[in-house]
Amino acid sequence: MSYHVPDWIPFSCLFLASLAASLLMTPVARKIAVALGAIDKPTGRRVNKVPIPRMGGIAIFSGIAAAFALQYIGTMSWGWPVVLVPSPKLNVNYWMLVEAFCVIFATGLLDDKFSLKPKIKFAGQLLAAIIAVAGGLVIGDISNPFGPGFVSLGWLAYPITVIYLVAYVNIINLIDGLDGLAAGISGIASFTMFVLSVMAGRLDAAALCIVVTGSSLGFLRYNFHPASIFMGDSGSLTLGFALGCASLLSVTRFAGLTTIIVPIVIAAVPILDTFSAIVRRTRAHVSIGQPDRGHIHHRLLDEGFDQRQAVLVMYGWTLLLCFGSVVMTQVGTWPRVVIFAALAVVSFLFAKHLHLFEPVLLHHYNPRTGEDELITPADEDFEAEAVKRSEQHWRERDK
Structure with missing residues (x-):
């Protein structure tokens, strides 16, 4: 006898599974990192004062993998709703998406151990994005905001989607500078995307988002200040890729401009941090890949905040942007423009106050x-x- 399982039950189980797996695997990941010598030692640019293991991505990836194994069992044996059903306008090969996740995680893991050259690490990111796009995860035509009809991207949709995914990967990677910062912001952003995906009826995106939320929070238990482990690139690249994929899964083949902008607003803090880093390094006449102490978290520390306070300020900033993004989806066109402009102005003024665009090199x-x-x-x-x-x-x- 078949019966209908309410959607909230699978989502709750997925969240708890990813949370539990991440919690249980974080101490294991720490031991693996120590055994392999993947340790972040204190330097002039880093804020940690003692050596800290950096392979927390093992726990984050384990949380994601455990949750989707549970989803498979639930769908096949327990009558759970089939969440791996894309928009009627999309044709996603989810096994290729799994391959892409494995590639991005492996790239980060190798970097944690061997400190890969930037070109090699970028090649791994590019490969993961290409596999995802080849599997059907592609930005399609966009509704014309200035009139009826759609703006067709044609073949440009493929390189644009690859660039979008690689960019999302790196914005989380670049903001990972304080205890609990990247994990907390990823948790807030993914939960916001979960809410929006459920409201839009995008169950595949919702499942991925709630899993990322659980995995991030489980790891945060050990990563919040004072951290006993860092996520490393194995964690930050995986989280960035997951958020990028989730934002695309929640967008239909014919996307409204708002559905494209909302994921950008949700991730505005790391995006602004990345953009300001490019500007100030360009002004300093150095490579944009040259590390510096001009990131948002560095500026907050210079303002007199301690690590916890700086992280909480950035959590609050992200929460404000996420709340604004949810409201944007519930109002008309002009209110959306006003909300977006207000969030942009507030963020710009805060960035100017912190001197984010001024060179420090x-x-x-x-x-x-x-x-x-x-x-x-x-x-x-x-x-x-x-x-x-x-x-x-x-x-x-x-x-």
């Missing part, structure tokens, strides 16, 4: 080597010494 002439050396404000003693040497060099030269 400095150059000083080193008379010992005869070369121009790059120094960051984190290296205070070295910077002071460099300034002294530079001044002495020019005084001697002027004599």
